[in-house]
Amino acid sequence: MEIALMASRSYQLAVDIRDQLTIAQAVCNHQLMVDTQDIKAGFVARLNKALDAIPGVRAGRGRNVDLYEGIRNNPQAKASTQATHKWLSGESMPSRGNMLAIAEWLNVRAEWLAYGEGDMRPTPPVADEQTPRASLLEQLHQQNPRHYQTDLYEAAPVEQREAVDDMAEKMLKLSPEQARKLKQAMDLLMPDNGPNKN
Incomplete structure (x- = not known):
């Protein structure tokens, strides 16, 4: 009889660790999220500034067609007039290849055009005009x-x-x-x- 009783008993190991448990919590470093609308608005302003310097580019209606015509022969550019309209209205940003094509056509730095970083124009190499x-x-x-x-x-x-x-x-x-x-x-x-x- 004792054998049957012992076989039916089950034992569980229980450990109370509530007093020993500590949680290390790092100080929260808040980083403000970048507002994509601000980035797009800055890009549009810089794009329009660079376009204003190009002779023959329309100031209003048709500007997106002028932009498209300027970059369409560049092998990096994969765009349409609808895409250029979205870039000029701030609805979207160009892909990297399109950004490079636009920057090349406008003779501006791609970093400046996309993010406003650095100088607008590429730094011309120093050439010594007196050197034959x-x-x-x-x-x-x-x-x-x-x-x-x-x-x-x-x-x-x-x-x-x-x-x-x-x-x-x-x-x-x-x-x-x-x-x-x-x-x-x-x-x-x-x-x-x-x-x-x-």
Whole structure:
């Protein structure tokens, strides 16, 4: 009989931890939510300011068509006149590709156009107007002499030398980031096989 009684009893382990339990609560750091309407309104104001500087862009009705016409041939732009109307009215913001296309067409910085950060216009590279074209090539040659062959340059027809000079001038105006990307592309197209490369 005792065996049956013991088999029917069940035991549960109970632990009272209410006095031991502590909850660490971090101080609330409130961060104000960004009002998207403010961002859109700022974008519209900056877009209109930049559009006002473009000759031939209408001030009122048809402005969205002018904006569309300005960016439609840019490969980054994927827009319609309805989309440009929404951008100008503050109903929506352009995608990144469209923002870059608009900024390029308006000759403004994309960061300024989207968020009002920094200067409106890109900083023009400093060009020394007194430097003759031939010395631009010499500067490039001094920076990396292995990649430029002066004898080929001098033997080339005048038109080709002018084209090389124009390219050299443009290369000197690149930002460090643009120059790095160009170098990577050039290295892929023309790998260096050593100092005796022909």
